[in-house]
Amino acid sequence: MNDPGLQPERTWLAWKRTVLSQGVCAALLLHAAVESGRGPVILPALLASGAVCATYLVAHRAHRRLRATGTPQQMPAGLLAMVSALTMLTALTTVLLWL
Amino acid sequence: MADTESGQEPDYRFTLANERTFLAWIRTSLALVAAGVAVHQLFPSFSVHGLRTALACIALGATVAAGGYPHWRRIQRAMRHNAPLPRPRLAAILVTGVVVITAVCGVFVIVSSGR
Numbered sequence: 001m002n003d004p005g006l007q008p009e010r011t012w013l014a015w016k017r018t019v020l021s022q023g024v025c026a027a028l029l030l031h032a033a034v035e036s037g038r039g040p041v042i043l044p045a046l047l048a049s050g051a052v053c054a055t056y057l058v059a060h061r062a063h064r065r066l067r068a069t070g071t072p073q074q075m076p077a078g079l080l081a082m083v084s085a086l087t088m089l090t091a092l093t094t095v096l097l098w099l
Numbered sequence: 100m101a102d103t104e105s106g107q108e109p110d111y112r113f114t115l116a117n118e119r120t121f122l123a124w125i126r127t128s129l130a131l132v133a134a135g136v137a138v139h140q141l142f143p144s145f146s147v148h149g150l151r152t153a154l155a156c157i158a159l160g161a162t163v164a165a166g167g168y169p170h171w172r173r174i175q176r177a178m179r180h181n182a183p184l185p186r187p188r189l190a191a192i193l194v195t196g197v198v199v200i201t202a203v204c205g206v207f208v209i210v211s212s213g214r
Binding site for chain 2: 035
């Protein structure tokens with residue numbers, strides 16, 4: 001197996017950038033929900049906040065495992081599907097609630 | 100899942116690169132959602148155009164997010180079987196969506212500044 005070089009670190013940074021983007025989105029949605037005053041509109045903001053926590057936990061554990069064992073592991077497909085689904089659901093609920 | 104286990108394990112760097120690409124698609128989707136929310140906040144609440152643009156941006160964000168995972172899967176499968184990479188459908192969807200939204204907004208600006 002060839003040397004993965006700095007790729008694991010780059011991947012960790014990519015996960016952190018993604019969590020940051022999720023955080024910005026959650027903050028904007030939270031602000032919009034508070035502004036609108038309608039109850040249900042809080043749902044996308046909660047989804048987005050949940051996504052931030054879940055994604056950070058997943059990525060942090062994977063990085064810790066890498067630091068401990070030194071051998072990189074591929075992120076399971078199911079976790080990627082979860083990130084994709086959470087993002088899509090956040091956007092979809094926003095559209096449905098604002099229509 | 101069958102297609103992430105058949106074939107042979109690709110070079111680990113390619114797998115990680117595919118993972119980073121997936122995350123870039125997710126960040127693109129989140130940026131579109133954030134843009135839609137910002138547009139919604141900027142326009143007065145009675146503005147039809149503002150709501151339409153906001154919903155279009157967020158819907159495009161939803162589409163890109165939903166497409167990100169199958170895209171990752173297709174590439175991972177192609178790498179495992181040494182097949183050529185699949186056509187970039189998701190990129191075409193993103194570009195089309197952005198061009199359409201921008202064009203409609205541009206028309207709106209021209210028409211409303213003419214009044």
